[in-house]
Amino acid sequence: MNLKSTLTALAVAAGLTLPGAASAEKVKMGVSIPAATHGWAGGLNWHAQEAKTRLEAAYPDLEVVLVTANNPTEQANALEDLVSVHQIDALVILPFESEPLTGPVLNVKESGAFITVVDRGLSQDGIEDVYVAGNNPELGRVSGEYIKSRLPDGGDIVVLRGIPTVIDDERVEAFEAEIEGSGINVLDMKHANWNRDDGFTVMQDFLSRFPKIDAVWAQDDDIALGVIEAVKQAGREDELFIVGGAGMKDVIKRVMDGDELVPVDVLYPPAMIATAMDVTALKFFSNAPVQGRYVLGAPLITPENAKDFYFPDSPF
DSSP states (O other): OOHHHHHHHHHHHHTOOOTTOSOSSOEEEEEEEEOSOSHHHHHHHHHHHHHHHHHHHHOTTEEEEEEEESSHHHHHHHHHHHHHTSOOSEEEEOOSSHHHHHHHHHHHHHTTOEEEEESSOOSSTTOOSEEEEOOHHHHHHHHHHHHHHHOTTOEEEEEEEOSSSHHHHHHHHHHHHHHTTTTEEEEEEEEOTTOHHHHHHHHHHHHHHOSOOOEEEOOSHHHHHHHHHHHHHTTOTTSOEEEOOBOOHHHHHHHHTTOSSSOBEEBOOTTHHHHHHHHHHHHHHSOOOOOEEEEOOOOEEOTTTGGGGOOTTSOO
8 A cells, every 4th residue: 555545544544634644745636628718618727727726725745737728639638648747646627528538538547547527527427536517407497497487478599509518418408308398499409619709600590590589598608799799780689688608707797787688697607627626636635525426506697696696807
């Protein structure tokens, strides 16, 4: 048994928390996340860096290796380096996409590392030790519930999806289940990749094809900004409303100000990466049981409570 295992076993046996005493060498936590390709990911990167600074100060024997990637292949290559070069003890990863990263994460698991998966689940069950995420089904359900409340007699809507991932499927399936039997008709549904430009392009197509749209489920605030621009350019802002998601400060401000085009938002916090890093650190620096699922809430943000979710100094 090595020193890390011995001290951990002693801590558990004694019921003690031993910050800084988990290893004679530094515990290395690799954190692999997508680059700041859109606003939510920008917030994710900011919170990850803040957590790295805070955790390394709190635990002198912890080293956090933070890497970002612009695509699945780049992220898979980074995971190989985290194992072969940095010899990490734990991996916290938000996969760029689910399917292409499942094999690479499994390889990290087989190296002996503790695995925490964030947000986008893998396509194979049982690889991760910890899963931390926003409540994706709840985000879809809450969005559908609000649209139903605004269209009690039914209506025609369009849906802009995210990137093809497990969490996108969870959101859409819950949304569809919520509006089933309500008289709400989904005219079309397309992927907009959680991207403002794609949201603009997809919404332009919807506006050109459908003379009547009562509501838009944009799912994501970056998409929603592109949708807002397309709707305003078409001069159709008086005929519909838009429901996004995440809690971007620009969208929250619109909700606070009573913007009828964007009357509500649904929370999906990028700070979940910090939660995942905190939980993973506890695995090595306390006797707290941490394995399992940590699912955060998805409350509806309205003009009445928007101030509680508005952080003007945040990058997102």
